[in-house]
Each structure stands twice: as structure tokens, then as C-alpha cells.
Amino acid sequence: xxxxxxxxxxxxxxxxxxxxxxxxxxEEAFAAARERDVPILLSVGYSACHWCHVMAxxxxxxxxxxxxxxxxxxxxxxxxxxxxxxxGLYMEALTALTGRGGWPMxxxxxxxxRPFFGGTYFPKDAFLKVIEGLTEVWTTRRDELDKQATxxxxxxxxxxxxxxxxxxxxxxxxxxxxxxxxGAFDPEWGGFGKAPKFPATFHxxxxxxxxxxxxxDEARNVITTTLDAMCSGGMYDHIGGGFARYSTDRExxxxxxxxxxxxxxxxxxxxxxxYSVLGQPQYKQVVEETIAYVLRELRLPGGGFASAQxxxxxxxxxxxxxxxxxxxxxxxxxxALADVDAQAAGVAQQWWGITxxxxxxxxxxxxxxxxxxxxxxxxxLEAVRRRLLQVRSGRPAPGLDDKVxxxxxxxxxYALADAATAFQRSDWKQVAVETGxxxxxxxxxxxxxxxxxxxxxxxxxxxxxALAADHAALVQAFIRxxxxxxxxxxxxxxxxxxxxxxxWFWDPVEGGLYTTAEDAEQLIVRQKDVYDNAxxxxxxxxxxxxxxxxxxxxDSRYANFADxxxxxxxxxxxxxxxxxxxxxxxxxxxQRGILELVMVGDVPELxxxxxxxxxxxxxxxxxxxxxxxxxEGRTEGNAYLCRNHVCERPxxxxxxxxxQLSGRPVPEGMNIRATTSxxx
Numbered sequence: 286x287x288x289x290x291x292x293x294x295x296x297x298x299x300x301x302x303x304x305x306x307x308x309x310x311x312e313e314a315f316a317a318a319r320e321r322d323v324p325i326l327l328s329v330g331y332s333a334c335h336w337c338h339v340m341a342x343x344x345x346x347x348x349x350x351x352x353x354x355x356x357x358x359x360x361x362x363x364x365x366x367x368x369x370x371x372x373g374l375y376m377e378a379l380t381a382l383t384g385r386g387g388w389p390m391x392x393x394x395x396x397x398x399r400p401f402f403g404g405t406y407f408p409k410d411a412f413l414k415v416i417e418g419l420t421e422v423w424t425t426r427r428d429e430l431d432k433q434a435t436x437x438x439x440x441x442x443x444x445x446x447x448x449x450x451x452x453x454x455x456x457x458x459x460x461x462x463x464x465x466x467x468g469a470f471d472p473e474w475g476g477f478g479k480a481p482k483f484p485a486t487f488h489x490x491x492x493x494x495x496x497x498x499x500x501x502d503e504a505r506n507v508i509t510t511t512l513d514a515m516c517s518g519g520m521y522d523h524i525g526g527g528f529a530r531y532s533t534d535r536e537x538x539x540x541x542x543x544x545x546x547x548x549x550x551x552x553x554x555x556x557x558x559x560y561s562v563l564g565q566p567q568y569k570q571v572v573e574e575t576i577a578y579v580l581r582e583l584r585l586p587g588g589g590f591a592s593a594q595x596x597x598x599x600x601x602x603x604x605x606x607x608x609x610x611x612x613x614x615x616x617x618x619x620x621a622l623a624d625v626d627a628q629a630a631g632v633a634q635q636w637w638g639i640t641x642x643x644x645x646x647x648x649x650x651x652x653x654x655x656x657x658x659x660x661x662x663x664x665x666l667e668a669v670r671r672r673l674l675q676v677r678s679g680r681p682a683p684g685l686d687d688k689v690x691x692x693x694x695x696x697x698x699y700a701l702a703d704a705a706t707a708f709q710r711s712d713w714k715q716v717a718v719e720t721g722x723x724x725x726x727x728x729x730x731x732x733x734x735x736x737x738x739x740x741x742x743x744x745x746x747x748x749x750x751a752l753a754a755d756h757a758a759l760v761q762a763f764i765r766x767x768x769x770x771x772x773x774x775x776x777x778x779x780x781x782x783x784x785x786x787x788x789w790f791w792d793p794v795e796g797g798l799y800t801t802a803e804d805a806e807q808l809i810v811r812q813k814d815v816y817d818n819a820x821x822x823x824x825x826x827x828x829x830x831x832x833x834x835x836x837x838x839x840d841s842r843y844a845n846f847a848d849x850x851x852x853x854x855x856x857x858x859x860x861x862x863x864x865x866x867x868x869x870x871x872x873x874x875x876q877r878g879i880l881e882l883v884m885v886g887d888v889p890e891l892x893x894x895x896x897x898x899x900x901x902x903x904x905x906x907x908x909x910x911x912x913x914x915x916x917e918g919r920t921e922g923n924a925y926l927c928r929n930h931v932c933e934r935p936x937x938x939x940x941x942x943x944x945q946l947s948g949r950p951v952p953e954g955m956n957i958r959a960t961t962s963x964x965x
Contacts, residue, residue, distance in 0.1 A: 286301045287303060293742065294366075294367050295684070303341070305360050315397075328391055330364070332592075335607050382403045399438050438810065448856070449796050450856055466491070471535065475514040494901060508559060524637075525578055527578035538650065542608045546593060546694070550700045552571075557704045570660050580716065585687060592690050592693060598683040613673075615630075633673065690738055692737075693820075698717055701716060707899055725778060737752060783831065796846075799813055815854060816857070822867065828850040828854070829871045848875070879902055881930065882926050884905070885924075888907070895907070915927070
């Protein structure tokens with residue numbers, strides 16, 4: 286075994302038996318490179334990455350390639366999910382060098398970390414030529430490499446030194462970006478752009494907010510076309526719930542089959558919001574099934590949620606094959622349902638499109654693309670689905686990345702608490718509380734400093750200093766948990782985490798949050814996380830969360846920090862509207878302003894109305910009072926709806942509160958006094 290044997294990252298441990306003399310990222314590797322006078326070869330990936338596995342098999346498990354690597358480099362393996370700060374820095378360099386990025390990422394670095402070469406996946410023969418070429422140029426033309434690395438590092442530094450705008454951006458910036466998103470919309474299959482297609486949750490959420498303001502049919506069509514097509518295609522797991530990371534085609538049919546915790550979090554939140562606004566029952570079904578998947582497959586015994594499941598698993602012949610776990614043949618359907626009833630197999634094949642020719646390498650990905658948006662199953666078909674899930678569970682399972690990432694857990698905690706609130710699910714709320722307690726107990730030290738990653742078998746279990754994105758997601762999650770439970774301790778946790786974030790990550794000159802803390806490892810450039818990619822940027826999440834925290838606590842300092850972040854993001858939003866939709870949601874919130882709802886005393890019917898009747902610009906305080914002007918001079922039994930702490934008349938009846946929040950009377954026949962459900 287090499288040095289990766291003692292690492293806690295499942296991705297790094299996958300390479301511990303390689304003949305490559307791997308080092309983990311750290312000073313030991315750089316010292317060895319200086320001593321040997323060879324460059325660093327940095328290989329970055331993650332455990333659920335299909336092409337990472339392919340390159341590992343073709344190159345890193347091969348003795349010839351390993352010998353060449355060991356002779357030419359000090360080789361470093363990095364889990365991008367544990368160290369997104371390092372990954373983000375060199376991905377930016379790779380994009381500058383080649384015009385594209387992706388994983389596995391392969392970079393060559395000087396002894397001080399400056400990059401001079403980059404690429405992604407290389408098959409064996411091509412990789413051997415790369416090694417030979419890099420060795421030759423390092424030996425004979427190192428001055429050229431040094432010049433190139435210096436120029437590239439200077440370029441990275443300029444990107445990190447964005448100058449903030451003088452003012453907070455206005456709603457016109459949001460409107461301009463909405464026009465550009467409309468131009469990128471695929472009117473037939475939904476989503477934005479062509480294949481491959483990613484969920485683009487922030488784009489859709491921004492359009493949902495615009496629809497709530499305008500009521501325009503065009504905006505509604507973008508939302509429903511996108512959400513219906515995504516949940517009807519093969520990217521959605523119709524047997525077990527949950528979403529794969531992205532679709533390789535325009536129609537959302539064929540995914541890369543890895544399932545990431547962050548996608549479940551972001552899509553649960555989006556489908557929940559869309560259900561609350563549009564009332565489409567299939568969106569509620571997607572939320573319920575996706576949460577059921579996460580609780581069943583990703584929740585760990587000690588608490589917290591695992592990061593991901595692999596795309597690859599073993600097929601019937603024992604070969605590692607992408608999608609083997611999720612795809613079916615008609616014969617497999619018939620065998621699975623042989624003891625159900627004679628017609629069950631035929632019904633299942635027709636419902637989910639399981640055919641002899643298949644739609645993926647001779648097998649079939651279950652889908653509802655021919656009946657878009659029609660997901661509701663009759664009871665008999667639901668029994669068939671459960672049986673297929675049971676049979677599928679007996680197959681060799683995809684690999685599980687069982688590390689707990691603070692940021693991703695916080696994103697899912699937010700979505701779970703949010704769904705529990707909207708659907709009045711006490712069982713989900715209990716899991717959300719247990720997750721919050723796990724994060725506080727296991728990932729925060731005695732000084733109040735947070736860690737990025739936790740793994741049950743690690744010594745220590747928690748490691749890697751948390752980044753700005755971890756802190757921002759935690760603040761957002763703790764606020765939502767306070768609104769779901771009425772427990773003051775979660776506001777305390779949100780304030781403490783926000784204060785830690787602002788103490789250690791803040792840029793006092795241009796504003797905004799640096800990716801790494803002031804006392805963290807110093808990389809060649811101290812970056813700022815400002816673009817919304819597969820996960821939202823640290824700065825966009827913080828801008829949203831700090832506005833809400835200011836409204837709940839009455840502490841204007843948080844609002845001032847949020848404004849400074851929006852000033853920093855303004856020029857970035859103008860330059861790259863496609864990469865800043867979550868930031869534009871924060872701009873939207875800032876321009877509309879926040880409504881504060883305070884419900885005092887034991888008023889469960891009022892609380893239920895406030896929770897179920899969702900408004901994106903609303904914060905709620907109820908249950909245990911905490912230090913905030915929202916609670917001052919209030920009378921038990923009343924609900925107060927305020928803006929900037931100026932309140933409408935207090936109300937005592939749920940019907941009155943419904944009318945204040947919605948602007949219309951309770952519809953005839955609607956029961957808004959129903960009790961909380963334990964299971965929906």
C-alpha cells in the first residue's frame with residue numbers, strides 16, 4: 286500500500302493499492318519534490334466519477350505507467366470534495382490553459398504550487414507521451430515553464446481581485462439575466478442549452494421567483510417544461526427515487542448514474558417550492574421519493590449523510606459497468622415479478638419503457654418520457670415498484686462515498702427542514718434536528734471552528750478546515766431549522782457560525798468572503814468563491830442567509846455585510862449571468878425586502894399557516910423567544926406581520942393570517958386548521 290492507505294477519503298483509499306507512489310496533498314509532497322528536483326503531478330477526482338475510475342484502471346493500476354510517473358514526478362492524489370479550495374484553484378488554471386475543465390483533472394506544478402500544464406482524462410498511450418514530454422521540457426526548458434507558470438498565476442490573481450461596485454445591484458440586473466436565460470431555454474425538453482444537461486436549479490428557481498411576481502405564462506412554461514421533463518426522464522430514478530448528477534442527452538434520458546447528496550438537496554428545495562407555487566402533485570411526489578431515497582441510502586448510522594453513490598457497479602458477470610444497478614431487461618422484469626401476478630411484468634414494462642432493444646447499451650433505463658409529468662402510480666403499480674426496488678436492492682450496490690461533508694449536509698438539512706415545514710412532516714423534522722445536532726457535535730471544535738469533512742473510521746474523524754461555503758450553508762440551514770422547530774438554539778447556532786465566517790473569511794477591502802480562512806493553508810492565490818456551479822457559491826449563499834439573519838435578529842451588521850457581498854458580486858453577475866443565478870436570487874430578495882412574521886405563545890394553527898403558505902421573502906419567528914426586537918412588546922396568542930419592524934395589525938385567527946400573507950381570503954373548502962402529519 287502507498288501513503289493513501291491512512292486517508293479517510295474513500296476516493297483516496299481507492300488508490301491505496303496502486304503501484305503509483307501517491308502522496309496526499311500537503312507539505313510532505315512538496316518537500317519531496319524540492320529534494321528530488323522533479324515537478325508535482327496532481328491528479329484530482331472524486332469517488333463517484335466514472336472517468337476517474339477509467340483512468341485509474343488504464344493508467345494508475347498499470348505497472349508501466351506507474352513506473353514512469355514515479356520516475357518523473359512526486360505524485361499527489363486529491364479528493365476534490367474534501368478540498369474544493371485546491372480543486373477550484375487548479376480547475377481555474379486548467380480552464381485558462383485549455384479552455385475547458387473536468388475530472389479527472391491532471392496538473393503539473395512547480396515546487397511552489399504554480400501550475401504549468403493541465404489536462405483531464407488521458408488513456409494509457411497518451412498519458413505516457415505526456416509524461417515523456419513533461420520530463421523533456423522540465424529538464425531542458427525549465428525557464429519557459431517558469432515564465433508560463435508565473436503568467437498563469439498572475440492571471441489567477443487578477444480573477445481573485447474583482448473590484449466591487451459602488452452600489453448594491455438593482456432589479457434591472459435580474460431582469461436582464463432573465464432575458465438571457467429565456468434565450469437559452471429549450472422549449473421542447475426544458476432546461477437550458479444543449480446536451481449534456483445539468484439540472485440548473487438556480488436558473489429555474491430565479492424564473493420561479495419572477496413568475497411569482499409577474500404571473501406570466503412564459504415563465505410558468507419554462508418551469509413546468511423543465512421540471513416535468515427532468516423528473517420523467519431517466520435522470521430521475523423511478524424505482525428508488527433521487528436524481529443522477531446530469532443527463533448526457535438533451536431529453537434527460539441517459540444520465541451519468543452517480544448520485545450526489547448536493548443534487549438531492551437542491552432539487553428537493555426546487556421541487557418543493559414549485560409545488561407550493563404551482564400545486565402540481567407530481568412535484569410533491571418527487572420531493573417525497575427523493576427524501577425517501579436519501580434517508581434510505583445515504584443516511585449513516587452515526588448521523589449525517591454520505592456524499593455520493595457511484596455510477597458504476599458490478600453486473601451479472603462481475604464486471605464493473607456504468608448503470609448496471611439501475612437498468613433492466615424484460616427478462617429481469619419478468620423474473621422479479623413472477624410471483625406478483627401474470628400481468629404485472631407487462632404493465633411495468635409499458636409504464637417505464639422497458640424494451641427488448643433497450644435505451645442504454647442493450648438495457649433499459651426506467652423512464653416516463655412518453656407520459657411527461659404523469660408520475661402518479663395506481664396502488665397495484667406502486668406494489669410492483671416496491672417489488673422491483675426490493676429485487677434491485679439484492680444486486681451488487683454502487684460504491685458509497687461515506688464521508689460526511691459539512692457543506693453538502695447543510696444544503697440537505699436546509700432542504701429537509703424546508704420540506705418538513707411545507708408538508709408538515711414531523712418525521713422529516715426529527716431527522717433534520719438530529720442532523721443539525723450531529724453537525725454541531727462532530728464537525729465543530731471547542732473553539733467554535735468548523736471542519737469540512739468527517740468519516741466514521743478516521744483518526745481523527747473530523748478533518749480539513751471548513752471553507753466559506755461550509756459556513757454559509759450552515760447559517761442558511763440553521764435559520765431554516767429554527768423556523769421549522771421554533772427552537773431558539775438554532776438561531777444561536779446560526780449567529781455563532783455567521784460570526785465565525787465573518788471573522789475569518791471576510792475581505793475588508795473589496796468585501797465578500799475568501800474561500801479559505803485567514804489562518805488556513807496559503808495556496809498560490811487566495812480565491813473567492815463567486816460562481817454558482819453544481820453547488821451555489823459561498824458568497825451567494827451568504828448574501829441570502831445574512832439578509833434573513835438580519836431580519837430575524839434585528840442586527841443590521843449582517844445586512845451590511847450582505848450588501849457588501851452583493852456589491853462584490855454585481856460586476857460578476859453582469860459578466861456571467863449564467864453562472865450567478867443564486868446571487869441574483871439574493872439581489873431579488875434585497876430589492877423586494879423581507880417580511881417578518883412573529884407568532885407568540887402556543888399558537889399551532891397560526892404557525893401552520895405561516896409554514897405552509899410559503900413566501901420566498903418571509904422569515905418566521907415562533908416558539909422560544911430569543912434576543913431580537915421582533916419579540917419586544919408582543920402579546921401572546923397574536924401573529925404580527927412586519928416589514929422592517931413596522932407591523933400590520935396583529936391577528937389571532939388562521940384565516941386572518943392567511944389573508945394577510947396571501948392577499949386573498951381562504952378559498953372555499955380549504956381546511957387550514959389541519960393537524961401536523963407524521964408521514965404526510
